[in-house]
Structure formats: C-alpha cells, structure tokens
Amino acid sequence: MIAAVPCGMGPAPIATVCQACRRKVVTTVIRRRNNMFWLVMVLLYFILGIFVLFFFCCDWMMEMHHICPSCGVLIGVFQM
Numbered sequence: 001m002i003a004a005v006p007c008g009m010g011p012a013p014i015a016t017v018c019q020a021c022r023r024k025v026v027t028t029v030i031r032r033r034n035n036m037f038w039l040v041m042v043l044l045y046f047i048l049g050i051f052v053l054f055f056f057c058c059d060w061m062m063e064m065h066h067i068c069p070s071c072g073v074l075i076g077v078f079q080m
C-alpha cells in the first residue's frame with residue numbers, strides 16, 4: 001500500500017509526514033530490484049552467460065522503497 005508519494009524523494013531517507021499514522025518521520029529505505037530487472041537479467045543471461053552477474057554489482061534498475069519506521073507503511077518508491 002502506498003499512502004503518499006512526496007516530491008523530492010530520492011535514494012536517501014527523507015523527513016516527511018506519514019499519511020497513515022500522521023507522525024513526522026524519517027523514512028527507512030529498503031533497496032529492491034524491480035520486476036523489469038529480473039526479466040532483463042534472464043534475457044541477458046542467454047547472451048552474456050555468467051557475465052550477467054556484473055549487473056548485480058551496480059544500482060541499475062534499483063528501487064528505493066521508503067518505509068514509515070513508525071507504522072511500516074510504504075510511503076513511496078524512488079526508481080534509480
């Protein structure tokens with residue numbers, strides 16, 4: 001569930017007001033690969049083979065999930 005997507009959201013934690021619990025919080029950021037990343041990785045695996053592991057070392061197609069540390073709701077997502 002996404003409660004709100006504040007503008008100015010980036011890869012680093014931000015101070016915002018959680019729309020779910022109405023508290024002023026600094027978001028907790030969880031890094032995740034998006035679904036497109038895995039699809040591209042499977043396709044590239046057939047071309048590059050084991051060298052596809054290189055892409056796991058960089059922030060390419062990484063999503064930053066901003067979570068409220070108070071109530072745990074997903075506040076917003078930033079795409080690299």
Ligand SMILES: [Zn+2]
Nearest residue numbers: 018021068071
């Ligand atoms: Zn909250």
